[in-house]
Amino acid sequence: xxxxxxxxxxxxxxxxxxxxxxxxxxxxxxxxxxxxxxxxxxxxxxxxxxxxxxxxxxxxxxxxxxxxxxxxxxxxxxxxxxxxxxxxxxxxxxxxxxxxxxxxxxxxxxxxxxxxxxxxxxxxxxxxxxxxxxxxxxxxxxxxxxxxxxxxxxxxxxxxxxxxxxxxxxxxxx
Amino acid sequence: xxxxxxxxxxxxxxxxxxxxxxxxxxxxxxxxxxxxxxxxxxxxxxxxxxxxxxxxxxxxxxxxxxxxxxxxxxxxxxxxxxxxxxxxxxxxxxxxxxxxxxxxxxxxxxxxxxxxxxxxxxxxxxxxxxxxxxxxxxxxxxxxxxxxxxxxxxxxxxxxxxxxxxxxxxxxxxxxxxxxxxxxxxxxxxxxxxxxxxxxxxxxxxxxxxxxxxxxxxxxxxxxxxxxxxxxxxxxxxxxxxxxxxxxxxxxxxxxxxxxxxxxx
Numbered sequence: 188x189x190x191x192x193x194x195x196x197x198x199x200x201x202x203x204x205x206x207x208x209x210x211x212x213x214x215x216x217x218x219x220x221x222x223x224x225x226x227x228x229x230x231x232x233x234x235x236x237x238x239x240x241x242x243x244x245x246x247x248x249x250x251x252x253x254x255x256x257x258x259x260x261x262x263x264x265x266x267x268x269x270x271x272x273x274x275x276x277x278x279x280x281x282x283x284x285x286x287x288x289x290x291x292x293x294x295x296x297x298x299x300x301x302x303x304x305x306x307x308x309x310x311x312x313x314x315x316x317x318x319x320x321x322x323x324x325x326x327x328x329x330x331x332x333x334x335x336x337x338x339x340x341x342x343x344x345x346x347x348x349x350x351x352x353x354x355x356x357x358x359x360x361x
Numbered sequence: 362x363x364x365x366x367x368x369x370x371x372x373x374x375x376x377x378x379x380x381x382x383x384x385x386x387x388x389x390x391x392x393x394x395x396x397x398x399x400x401x402x403x404x405x406x407x408x409x410x411x412x413x414x415x416x417x418x419x420x421x422x423x424x425x426x427x428x429x430x431x432x433x434x435x436x437x438x439x440x441x442x443x444x445x446x447x448x449x450x451x452x453x454x455x456x457x458x459x460x461x462x463x464x465x466x467x468x469x470x471x472x473x474x475x476x477x478x479x480x481x482x483x484x485x486x487x488x489x490x491x492x493x494x495x496x497x498x499x500x501x502x503x504x505x506x507x508x509x510x511x512x513x514x515x516x517x518x519x520x521x522x523x524x525x526x527x528x529x530x531x532x533x534x535x536x537x538x539x540x541x542x543x544x545x546x547x548x549x550x551x552x553x554x555x556x557x558x559x560x561x562x563x564x565x566x567x568x569x570x571x572x573x574x575x576x577x578x579x580x581x582x583x584x585x586x587x588x589x590x591x592x593x594x595x596x597x598x599x600x601x602x603x604x605x606x607x608x609x610x611x612x613x614x615x616x617x618x619x620x621x622x623x624x625x626x
Contacts, residue, residue: 193439204435208427222431229435233442299421317383318419324385343379350414 196233203245204229206320207252213315214256216304220263228255246326253312253330260308302352310345313338371397371404378408382415429565430517430545436568437511494597494606495590497554502572502593502608505550505561511570512548512563522549526560532603534560534575537626544571544619564619571609571619578604585620587613596620 207228211221228251232239239247303311309331316327327342328335349355374397380386381394398405505511514525523536529551538546547563547570555576564571578599585598594616596607607623609616 190443193443196439197436201432201435204427204432205425208431209423209425212423212425221425222428222434225427225431226434226438230438230442233439295417296421296423299417300423303418303422314418315422318415319422319424324383339379342383343376346379346411346414349418350410353414353417355410355413355417 192236193233196236199239199244200229200232200236200248203248206245207248209319210249210252210315211256213303213311213319214253214308215259220259224255224259225252227259228252231255243326243329245320246322246329249316249320249322250330250332298353302349305352306345306348310341310348313341314345314349317342371401374398374401374404375407378404378411381408382411428545429567430547433547433565433568433570494555495588495595498572498574498595498606498608499590499593501552501554501561501574505552505563505572506570511550513550515548517546517548519546522546522562525549526551530558530560532560532575532577534562534573534603535605535623535626536562537623539564539619539622539626542618542622544622566609566611566615566619569609569611571607571611571616573623574606574608575603577602585617585624587617589613598624600624 204225207225208221211224211228212218215221215224228248232248232251235251303314306314312331313327316322316330322330324335324338324342327338331338333341374394377386377390377394381391386394398408514522516522516525517540519536519538523533526532526534526549534549536546536549540546544564544566547565549560549562551558552561552574553559554574557576559574559576562573562575564573579602580599582601583599585596588595593608593610594613596616598605598620605623607616607620609619611619
């Protein structure tokens with residue numbers, strides 16, 4: 188790796204740092220963990236940068252962030268191995284950051300945030316990749332490392348669960 | 362074709378509702394779903410529910426900006442990686458060759474600063490015969506930007522940084538929290554300038570680092586004075602028997618803004 192590699196990396200990959208950080212925030216639900224994971228993922232991305240073929244840099248970086256987040260969760264949670272990923276009962280986000288609290292004070296925003304946080308990690312992941320990152324099914328499939336059919340079924344189940352959590356009434360909505 | 366459609370169970374369409382919502386169906390597939398929705402109240406309700414859910418989520422989900430401190434940490438770590446890789450590949454080279462090109466340029470900058478210091482000597486009230494405060498601070502600031510030299514204590518929390526100086530320097534520096542002003546705290550370190558160990562508090566704005574030096578200095582309080590050397594900006598002021606120096610490559614407008622925030626906290 189040379190200084191030229193660093194410059195190319197900063198130009199091609201680092202513009203997606205906000206997206207990387209957003210994904211990590213949702214997957215880990217803690218700003219400090221998210222910062223550590225994004226730093227780790229960025230350095231890993233840099234080490235693998237030779238193997239990056241010049242495709243979608245955003246999806247490529249997000250895939251690395253996603254994998255680092257999973258590793259982080261396993262490493263830092265004593266109970267991680269006893270709770271399966273999809274059925275894991277996740278504790279609500281508990282970062283007491285006042286700025287965040289103020290930012291999500293509007294009730295609708297807080298309601299949505301709580302509903303997302305209450306989703307199992309695999310559902311939360313596809314929702315964030317789709318609704319926040321606006322990735323295509325194919326890109327989500329690349330990032331999450333699952334077939335497109337699995338992406339679609341997770342997305343469908345995640346939305347129906349969110350509808351219940353948010354109390355979106357079919358009558359009311361129609 | 363249309364006869365066939367009326368026999369289709371709703372399940373077939375249910376599976377297509379999300380795809381319709383995400384706009385990934387081909388035009389004729391989408392038309393097919395829409396025709397079904399127009400005639401099936403149950404599927405239409407479910408579609409309305411899904412699209413209302415999607416609207417709520419996409420309108421209310423937060424998109425976070427990576428903090429400046431994180432960007433600075435990553436850039437710092439990247440440059441260390443380069444340095445390590447260089448040294449791994451060329452283990453027998455002299456140490457100075459391990460330093461990446463842009464650090465060598467900075468080092469050259471220091472040399473130029475030192476060489477030209479005799480010409481700019483009177484700029485900021487220096488003591489004759491000794492290097493000026495700006496010379497020493499420029500060298501210290503540039504050295505601090507080299508990998509691994511910026512902070513001895515890394516914390517974004519002022520209540521961790523301030524006590525860290527106890528017993529390390531003979532004064533307790535101001536460590537105001539300036540997050541709200543857009544200058545996150547990065548950490549602190551001690552450095553040796555003006556013949557003494559001094560506390561240095563480090564803040565960031567985007568990828569620019571701001572080093573704030575402090576040492577006891579008798580004399581009346583003074584308002585900030587600015588100067589520039591080698592593209593680095595210096596602002597110094599005095600208050601409560603302490604002389605402060607803020608040094609950064611940040612533009613002068615934002616550095617003045619920083620100093621104003623620092624002094625009012």
